Structure formats: C-alpha cells, structure tokens
Amino acid sequence: MFNSLSDRLTATFKNLRGKGRLSEADVDATVREIRRALLDADVAVPVVREFTASIRERALGAEVAAALNPAQQIVKIVNEELKDVLGGATRRIRFAKHPPTVIMLAGLQGAGKTTLAGKLGKWLAAQGHKPLLVAADLQRPNAVTQLQIVGQRAGVGVYAPHPGTTSDADVPTGDPVQVARDGVTEARNKLHDIVIIDTAGRLGVDAEMMAQAADIRAATSPDEVLFVIDAMIGQDAVNTALAFQEGVAFTGVVLSKLDGDARGGAALSVASVTGQPVMFASTGEGLDDFELFHPDRMAGRILDMGDVLSLIEQAERSWDKAEADRMAKKFADQEDFTFEDFLAQMQQIRKMGSMKKMLMMMPGAAGIREQLENFDEREIDRVEAIVRSMTPHERVASKIINGSRRARIARGSGVTVSEVNQLMERFTQAQKMMKQMARGGGVPGMPGMAG
Ligand code: GDP
Numbered sequence: 001m002f003n004s005l006s007d008r009l010t011a012t013f014k015n016l017r018g019k020g021r022l023s024e025a026d027v028d029a030t031v032r033e034i035r036r037a038l039l040d041a042d043v044a045v046p047v048v049r050e051f052t053a054s055i056r057e058r059a060l061g062a063e064v065a066a067a068l069n070p071a072q073q074i075v076k077i078v079n080e081e082l083k084d085v086l087g088g089a090t091r092r093i094r095f096a097k098h099p100p101t102v103i104m105l106a107g108l109q110g111a112g113k114t115t116l117a118g119k120l121g122k123w124l125a126a127q128g129h130k131p132l133l134v135a136a137d138l139q140r141p142n143a144v145t146q147l148q149i150v151g152q153r154a155g156v157g158v159y160a161p162h163p164g165t166t167s168d169a170d171v172p173t174g175d176p177v178q179v180a181r182d183g184v185t186e187a188r189n190k191l192h193d194i195v196i197i198d199t200a201g202r203l204g205v206d207a208e209m210m211a212q213a214a215d216i217r218a219a220t221s222p223d224e225v226l227f228v229i230d231a232m233i234g235q236d237a238v239n240t241a242l243a244f245q246e247g248v249a250f251t252g253v254v255l256s257k258l259d260g261d262a263r264g265g266a267a268l269s270v271a272s273v274t275g276q277p278v279m280f281a282s283t284g285e286g287l288d289d290f291e292l293f294h295p296d297r298m299a300g301r302i303l304d305m306g307d308v309l310s311l312i313e314q315a316e317r318s319w320d321k322a323e324a325d326r327m328a329k330k331f332a333d334q335e336d337f338t339f340e341d342f343l344a345q346m347q348q349i350r351k352m353g354s355m356k357k358m359l360m361m362m363p364g365a366a367g368i369r370e371q372l373e374n375f376d377e378r379e380i381d382r383v384e385a386i387v388r389s390m391t392p393h394e395r396v397a398s399k400i401i402n403g404s405r406r407a408r409i410a411r412g413s414g415v416t417v418s419e420v421n422q423l424m425e426r427f428t429q430a431q432k433m434m435k436q437m438a439r440g441g442g443v444p445g446m447p448g449m450a451g
Contacts, residue, residue, distance in 0.1 A: 019071060041264060094224060103224045133147055134160075134186075229254070232260050280292060327345070343387050389413040
C-alpha cells in the first residue's frame with residue numbers, strides 16, 4: 001500500500017535527521033524530494049503543486065524555526081497536509097432518518113463494485129444492520145450471478161429479479177433503473193434498513209453508462225453515492241473521477257485494490273480534486289479485506305508512523321472474547337502457558353487474517369519492508385504442524401520433550417529437528433516472559449511469534 005511513496009518520503013526525512021537548524025536550502029531540497037516522490041507515485045500535478053507549496057510555506061515558517069527538532073516538525077507538517085489531501089476527518093456513512101438508507105455504487109468496470117457490495121454488506125450486517133444488495137448491473141454478463149454469490153458469502157440478502165448468467169455470450173435483459181427502484185421497495189417491504197445498489201460500469205467512461213447511473217440516482221435518491229476506484233489506475237484516475245463527479249455527483253470515494261503494489265498516488269489525488277472524502281479502503285479479494293478509511297491513520301502509515309489503531313480494531317473484530325478471558329484467568333492464576341494455549345492463540349491470530357498485512361501496519365514497518373515481503377505465511381503452518389505432532393501430554397508438559405521425542409515430532413510434522421528445537425526455545429522464552437509479566441501484573445501478548 002503506497003509502498004514506494006512511503007519509502008521515498010521516509011528516506012527524505014532521514015536526510016534531515018540530526019540537523020539542528022534548517023536553512024532555506026535544506027527546506028527547498030526536502031520539498032523537491034517530496035515533489036519528485038509524489039510525481040513518481042502518480043499523484044496529479046496540480047495536487048502535487050498545491051501540496052508542496054503549503055509544505056514549503058509552513059516549513060519556512062515560525063513553527064519549524066521554533067521547534068526543538070526541526071526535522072520532526074517537518075514530518076508532522078507533511079503528515080497533517082497528507083491527511084488533508086486524503087479528505088481530512090474520517091467520514092462515516094450518513095444514514096437516512098427514515099430507513100432504508102440507500103447506498104449506490106458507481107465506477108468503471110472491474111473497479112471492484114460488486115466485491116465491495118459484499119464487503120460493505122458484511123461489515124454493516126456485523127454492526128446489526130440488515131442490508132439488501134440490489135443487482136442493477138445488467139451490463140456485464142455474470143454481474144448478477146457474482147452479486148448473488150457474494151451476497152450468500154456475506155450472509156446478506158440479494159435482490160436480483162433477472163436471472164444471472166455465467167456465460168459471456170448473453171447478458172440479462174431488463175431495465176436497471178426499474179430494478180434499482182424495485183430493490184428499494186423490496187427493502188422497505190422486507191424491513192431491510194440498508195440498500196446497496198450495484199450498478200454497471202464500462203471499461204472507459206461513456207455517455208450511455210453515465211446517463212444510466214444518473215437515472216438510477218434520480219430514481220432512488222441515494223443517501224450515499226460511493227465512487228469506487230481501482231488504486232492501480234494511474235494518471236487516468238483524476239479524469240475518471242471528474243467524469244463521475246459530473247455524471248453522478250458522488251458523495252464519497254472508495255479506494256480498491258490497495259493491496260496491490262500500485263503506486264497509488266493517483267488515488268490520492270481523487271479526494272483532493274473532487275473535494276469528496278475517501279471513505280473506505282478495499283485491500284484484497286476476500287470479504288474481510290476492507291476497512292473504514294481514516295485519513296490520519298493512512299497518512300501515518302505512508303510516513304511509516306504505523307497504524308496501531310487499525311491493528312487493534314482488526315484484532316478486536318476477530319478476537320474471541322471467551323478465549324481471551326480464559327487466557328487472562330490462566331494468566332492471573334499464574335498457571336503455566338502450554339502448547340495447548342499456544343495453539344489456541346495461533347487460531348486467534350489466523351482469524352485476524354494475513355500475518356504479513358498486520359506486521360505491515362506496525363510502526364517502522366517500512367524500514368524492514370523487504371524482510372516483511374519475504375515473510376512466509378506458511379511459517380505459521382509449519383509451527384502449527386509441529387505443535388500438532390506433539391501428544392496431548394507433551395503439549396501440557398513440554399519439559400518432557402527430550403531428544404528422541406523431538407526427532408519423532410520433526411518426522412511427524414515434516415520439518416527438521418533444528419526447526420523443532422528453535423520452536424521449543426522460543427516457546428520456553430515466551431513461557432518465562434509470561435511468568436515475569438504475570439508477577440508484574442502485565443498483559444499477555446502474543447508469545448511465540450517473536451523472533
Ligand atoms: P466491478 O466490475 O466493479 O463489479 O468489479 P468486481 O467487484 O467484479 O472486481 C473486479 C476484480 O477485482 C475481481 O476479480 C475482484 O476479485 C477483484 N478485486 C476487487 N476488489 C479488490 C481488492 O481490493 N484487491 C484485489 N486484489 N482485488 C480486488
């Protein structure tokens with residue numbers, strides 16, 4: 001996510017570190033570097049110009065001159081400006097006073113609208129809402145079927161009066177505007193409080209598609225029109241966004257495919273040129289690869305200040321309360337941490353999704369990105385296989401695991417004895433650490449994953 005931009009900016013700031021005072025030449029050199037980094041990341045030229053101008057002005061101003069650490073002050077300024085470019089404050093969905101709240105999705109074909117409908121549906125359902133997805137994309141041959149599948153996986157209702165097709169040859173016939181209108185009526189009748197309308201997109205902006213989207217908007221008076229844009233789209237982003245703004249007057253932006261190694265800068269420009277905030281980020285093909293977009297946290301991630309808040313939220317979303325309570329009690333009672341507990345914690349971590357994705361949100365992640373890129377998710381599988389090859393007794397009484405047992409465990413799990421040894425060592429350390437923390441009244445962490 002914005003990796004190269006992040007690398008470039010952090011490298012720029014590194015050059016400033018240790019400078020007591022910044023001369024105008026220092027500031028100019030820094031601003032020049034920032035400008036290049038943004039342009040290379042595909043951020044639109046007018047946005048770059050405005051951005052760097054305000055950085056320069058502030059960097060030469062009193063707040064930096066008076067600062068104890070001018071370099072840090074500049075990072076702070078860039079952070080604030082970046083946050084503004086991304087839309088400022090976090091913008092949440094505006095719900096209708098009288099349900100259902102209608103959310104319309106618009107964007108080019110392949111932007112990720114249908115996938116987003118499922119993600120958004122699942123996310124809203126988890127908050128106690130009862131969303132209905134409406135299949136008003138009758139353009140793309142398999143869009144209706146795809147929405148039905150996505151709805152099923154998300155566990156939310158789908159309104160699709162026209163049969164979907166999985167063949168490229170035929171397209172479902174019917175009037176998408178009527179489908180959208182009927183979808184809202186259906187939601188009202190069946191007491192859904194949210195309607196998410198999936199609309200057709202084209203490979204490029206065209207008048208017919210835009211007219212259809214505008215008609216759907218007029219027919220359903222949505223509370224939110226979300227413009228979904230593929231972060232990989234490059235310099236076309238700005239023109240596409242402006243066309244959709246004129247065509248459907250969207251109220252928020254969704255950046256999709258932020259998981260790719262897109263330079264992503266064009267997506268950064270969209271909020272700035274349209275004046276509409278980024279509301280959500282899509283970060284993968286899975287239904288949970290989705291998050292509320294916080295401009296301040298994203299700015300922090302780009303500047304490698306980490307995004308611990310998002311990390312915690314993600315953990316909370318998937319954390320099993322009963323399991324956490326069980327661990328906490330064990331901990332309070334100063335019971336031994338066993339391989340059984342270890343296994344249970346691994347399951348929790350797995351539920352949080354990709355380990356790599358989580359590590360990337362840690363402060364300083366950009367500095368060790370290469371190691372993280374090489375992080376092998378299968379390492380977790382290997383560790384789990386080792387633990388599963390232990391007998392139940394070995395798992396609770398790890399002290400008995402001697403040389404011959406280790407050899408057996410290694411054979412059983414298809415790893416080398418030295419890998420088993422490494423895990424045993426890490427485990428013993430973790431156990432010791434837990435004991436120490438228990439005495440000191442600390443909180444249990446995620447032992448075993450260290451190292
Ligand atoms: P639509 O034409 O706008 O409805 O786009 P789709 O929802 O069909 O998405 C197009 C393709 O992009 C599909 O293969 C999706 O699985 C994929 N996709 C959607 N969102 C993301 C994302 O955030 N990350 C990645 N990597 N792929 C995505």
